[in-house]
Amino acid sequence: MTITERTIEADQTALVSRLVSSRQFWLILINLAVICTLGALRPDSFLSWINFKAVLSLMSYDVLLAVAMTTVLIVRGLDLSVGSVLALSSVVMAMLLRDGYPVFPSLLAGLAIALLCGFINGLLVVKAGILPFLVTLGMMSAARGFATVLTTGQYVSFPQAPRWFSRFARQEFGFHIGDMFYGIPALLLITLGVTLVYGLLLANWVPLRRMFYLGESPEAAKLSGMRTARLGISAYLISAIFVWIAAVLMTSANKIGYANYGISAELRALAAAVIGGASLAGGSGSILGTFLGVLLLALIGNGFVLLNGNPNWQQATIGAVLIIAVGVDALRTFRARS
Amino acid sequence: MLKATGITKSFHTNMVLHGVDFDVLPGEVHALIGENGAGKSTLVNILSGNLSRDTGTVLFDGQEVDFAHPLDAMRAGVSVVHQELSLVPNASVAENIYLRREKTNAFGLNDWPAMFKAATEIFQRMGVDIDPRALAGSLSVGMQQLVEVAKAIALNAKLIFMDEPTSSLSEKEIQELYGVVNDLKAQGLSIVFISHKLTELFAISDRITVLRDGKLVGTRPTKQASPEEIISMMVGRHLNDLYPPRAKSIGEVIFKCRDLSLFGAVKDVSFDLRRGEILGIAGLIGSGRTEAMRALINADRRLSGTFELNGQAVTLDDPADAMEKGVIYVSEDRKSQGVFLDYDMVRNIGASTLDRQSRAGMENRKSMRQSALKFIREMDIRPARPGTRVVDLSGGNQQKVLLAKALNARPKVLIVDEPTRGVDVGAKSLIHKQLRRLADEGIGVIVVSSELPEVLGMSDRLLVFRNGTVASQLDNNDGSLTPESVMASAVD
Numbered sequence: 001m002t003i004t005e006r007t008i009e010a011d012q013t014a015l016v017s018r019l020v021s022s023r024q025f026w027l028i029l030i031n032l033a034v035i036c037t038l039g040a041l042r043p044d045s046f047l048s049w050i051n052f053k054a055v056l057s058l059m060s061y062d063v064l065l066a067v068a069m070t071t072v073l074i075v076r077g078l079d080l081s082v083g084s085v086l087a088l089s090s091v092v093m094a095m096l097l098r099d100g101y102p103v104f105p106s107l108l109a110g111l112a113i114a115l116l117c118g119f120i121n122g123l124l125v126v127k128a129g130i131l132p133f134l135v136t137l138g139m140m141s142a143a144r145g146f147a148t149v150l151t152t153g154q155y156v157s158f159p160q161a162p163r164w165f166s167r168f169a170r171q172e173f174g175f176h177i178g179d180m181f182y183g184i185p186a187l188l189l190i191t192l193g194v195t196l197v198y199g200l201l202l203a204n205w206v207p208l209r210r211m212f213y214l215g216e217s218p219e220a221a222k223l224s225g226m227r228t229a230r231l232g233i234s235a236y237l238i239s240a241i242f243v244w245i246a247a248v249l250m251t252s253a254n255k256i257g258y259a260n261y262g263i264s265a266e267l268r269a270l271a272a273a274v275i276g277g278a279s280l281a282g283g284s285g286s287i288l289g290t291f292l293g294v295l296l297l298a299l300i301g302n303g304f305v306l307l308n309g310n311p312n313w314q315q316a317t318i319g320a321v322l323i324i325a326v327g328v329d330a331l332r333t334f335r336a337r338s
Numbered sequence: 339m340l341k342a343t344g345i346t347k348s349f350h351t352n353m354v355l356h357g358v359d360f361d362v363l364p365g366e367v368h369a370l371i372g373e374n375g376a377g378k379s380t381l382v383n384i385l386s387g388n389l390s391r392d393t394g395t396v397l398f399d400g401q402e403v404d405f406a407h408p409l410d411a412m413r414a415g416v417s418v419v420h421q422e423l424s425l426v427p428n429a430s431v432a433e434n435i436y437l438r439r440e441k442t443n444a445f446g447l448n449d450w451p452a453m454f455k456a457a458t459e460i461f462q463r464m465g466v467d468i469d470p471r472a473l474a475g476s477l478s479v480g481m482q483q484l485v486e487v488a489k490a491i492a493l494n495a496k497l498i499f500m501d502e503p504t505s506s507l508s509e510k511e512i513q514e515l516y517g518v519v520n521d522l523k524a525q526g527l528s529i530v531f532i533s534h535k536l537t538e539l540f541a542i543s544d545r546i547t548v549l550r551d552g553k554l555v556g557t558r559p560t561k562q563a564s565p566e567e568i569i570s571m572m573v574g575r576h577l578n579d580l581y582p583p584r585a586k587s588i589g590e591v592i593f594k595c596r597d598l599s600l601f602g603a604v605k606d607v608s609f610d611l612r613r614g615e616i617l618g619i620a621g622l623i624g625s626g627r628t629e630a631m632r633a634l635i636n637a638d639r640r641l642s643g644t645f646e647l648n649g650q651a652v653t654l655d656d657p658a659d660a661m662e663k664g665v666i667y668v669s670e671d672r673k674s675q676g677v678f679l680d681y682d683m684v685r686n687i688g689a690s691t692l693d694r695q696s697r698a699g700m701e702n703r704k705s706m707r708q709s710a711l712k713f714i715r716e717m718d719i720r721p722a723r724p725g726t727r728v729v730d731l732s733g734g735n736q737q738k739v740l741l742a743k744a745l746n747a748r749p750k751v752l753i754v755d756e757p758t759r760g761v762d763v764g765a766k767s768l769i770h771k772q773l774r775r776l777a778d779e780g781i782g783v784i785v786v787s788s789e790l791p792e793v794l795g796m797s798d799r800l801l802v803f804r805n806g807t808v809a810s811q812l813d814n815n816d817g818s819l820t821p822e823s824v825m826a827s828a829v830d
Contacts (some may be wrong), residue, residue, distance in 0.1 A: 018725075046672040130370045204700040212681075213689055219675035222637065222666075224743065225661030283680060 005061055023277035027292035034299045042306045059298040060191040061246045065269040068242035070290045076215040076282025078132040081139035082243050083262030088147040089114045089247035094257020097158035103165050111244045118240025122233035147259035156257040169252035185231040187249050199287030211235055215282025272297055275325040339364045339528045345394035354380050358554045362528045369543035370532045377552040378532050378780045382499050386418045387411035417490030418499040423482050427475025432457040434474045435489045453817035460488045478509025499530045534622050536565050536829045550574050581795030582774040589613030592782045593751045598643035603629040605807045611782040618797025619786040619823050626806035627786050632751050635660035635667045658664035664750030676740040679729040684710040684727050686739050714743035734765025751782040790821045802827040
């Protein structure tokens with residue numbers, strides 16, 4: 001046999017072991033296990049279309065924020081300001097809509113403010129070399145504070161805005177089976193669509209692939225001819241775009257802008273991304289993994305509601321899942337080394 | 339004072355000290371010298387309780403000792419002033435001197451007056467003027483070094499090891515340190531002075547001990563030794579026949595570098611690189627070799643430098659720009675600046691060529707895999723499975739992957755820094771053959787190495803760096819260059 005044939009054969013056997021050792025594979029199994037358990041315990045309430053729709057719609061925002069978080073984690077960054085920037089962007093858009101500005105300029109203003117926050121984060125982290133934890137902790141507080149000042153902490157409704165805007169996120173698209181209408185809200189469709197496209201790009205598109213190299217070893221990436229500063233700042237800008245999408249959907253779905261949107265969402269996003277295989281050490285993470293991480297946390301939350309458990313346990317459980325996930329990682333790395 | 343006999347030490351299967359004898363007399367300044375990797379640091383670490391020895395005996399003050407920990411050694415009176423300073427920058431000088439042995443008053447609190455007074459006395463004894471109340475971090479490097487010495491004296495040290503104490507000092511600070519060393523010697527302390535700088539050792543020491551490849555070459559009274567003798571003891575006679583043949587023909591200049599400078603590290607470096615030749619760069623650690631090569635591709639902001647590639651002026655704005663133009667630097671630090679450890683060979687070898695190996699902007703994994711397979715065959719990388727993560731490869735194979743990554747980007751000028759550091763003999767000779775083949779194919783090859791036999795064996799011409807600049811250019815096309823002549827221009 002030539003080296004090539006032997007290699008291909010070896011790689012095929014490796015494929016199975018790669019699948020079994022892959023993060024996503026286990027997350028799918030765990031999610032299925034949770035679904036089966038809940039389905040067995042509460043067949044009527046859990047296995048209903050309405051419940052699925054509610055769970056998935058509610059987790060849409062978390063998916064978008066976790067995708068934002070995953071992107072910066074890949075380049076060895078961190079963004080604690082996702083929840084606050086969501087609120088600030090939402091407030092800015094709602095105020096402009098309230099004051100009678102047309103929809104698209106208002107949305108673009110929201111995008112601009114999110115990108116500005118992302119750019120400041122990226123610049124301070126990449127160019128000034130300040131720890132991302134500190135930079136984005138500052139931005140988290142600053143953006144939230146600014147949103148509160150703008151609105152004096154009040155809801156911002158926009159009754160004069162075109163009605164389609166305050167409706168589209170909840171607009172359902174679906175199909176009839178017998179007498180039942182199975183509708184999927186636009187909010188969820190948009191989230192899934194954007195996430196899917198981005199997931200494919202992140203796995204294949206060269207400019208995004210470079211972000212992984214940057215996170216894995218910044219110095220090696222630089223000496224491999226990658227423009228690391230530009231790449232690092234781009235990650236924060238991409239993160240900002242996803243935060244803005246979440247802000248648009250949340251503003252539309254709730255028909256108000258609010259300075260307290262997304263409180264502690266950054267921690268859920270971080271937990272989901274890490275459970276999904278992203279690492280604070282950079283260089284790893286996938287959109288599928290992150291999505292499965294958010295799903296797992298959402299199912300756990302849903303389970304507590306349906307089983308009439310004390311909802312305070314939900315937070316504790318999420319914490320435990322996170323620690324187990326990173327614990328398993330640490331164990332695997334430890335075994336691989338010894 | 340100290341007498342060590344037959345000291346042996348191995349790391350895994352690698353023997354770094356082979357039965358070394360070393361002794362220090364009371365009130366003596368004893369210089370310890372040798373090439374990088376000769377075993378000086380290991381010996382010091384063993385004698386000061388930082389490492390355990392495999393075999394051998396150590397007598398200190400007439401008693402057999404076996405320090406299990408640096409603290410044991412300190413208590414017995416053996417201190418080390420390390421090259422990397424270990425002061426706490428935000429504490430006062432006096433606190434640093436008495437760290438973890440603070441003088442306390444009746445309430446168990448720091449007795450500041452007593453500590454300041456004691457510190458002042460020590461400085462008086464050393465004949466230097468340092469304020470014990472000043473924060474350690476506010477002092478110059480030279481002053482901090484003296485505080486380290488004061489720390490050793492406060493411990494009643496009888497023997498102080500100084501590991502390259504002058505490497506980052508100014509001329510004035512060096513003179514001050516010499517003064518302190520002579521004062522302490524007059525007071526009966528013994529000092530072991532480790533340095534690369536020959537002039538310095540001749541200026542200050544009473545005896546000189548030379549180590550080479552973990553073996554004792556000899557100890558000479560300084561008065562009876564000459565610098566030439568010490569240099570030839572350091573380099574020894576190295577075998578030269580393991581290297582590929584030299585350039586068959588040397589052609590026109592393909593790359594020119596003029597007035598390359600980097601703040602504080604590199605000054606006005608100029609050189610030409612010709613088609614077919616391998617240009618070696620030698621020099622001691624800290625001589626600015628690596629810094630100059632990094633400045634060439636502007637990995638660290640350079641002050642000045644103009645370049646010509648095949649007769650055309652080029653700018654080389656940053657590493658990416660340099661790579662696009664065909665000037666590629668392969669780092670000496672394989673693990674943190676070279677390969678992507680957690681990624682497989684395909685991703686590593688393809689890292690510099692993602693654009694070229696793409697289809698409609700998407701990664702073309704088939705093409706990346708093909709190139710990986712090609713290099714795996716060419717360089718005999720094992721295991722020959724492109725999906726193997728680089729972290730799971732041996733050092734030699736990691737180095738081959740690193741070289742493959744650079745070659746995949748089709749260099750016109752390839753700069754390899756320490757291309758065989760920590761690499762086994764087989765991989766080493768394969769890498770050497772590859773480099774010679776590249777030069778024969780017309781690629782400009784620059785080999786930076788701190789291993790003298792390697793640069794001498796590989797290069798047709800040699801630049802010797804000293805103090806951030808090119809100290810001499812030596813022709814080596816007939817392979818007649820000797821380690822002695824290189825060392826002579828590498829040391830002050």
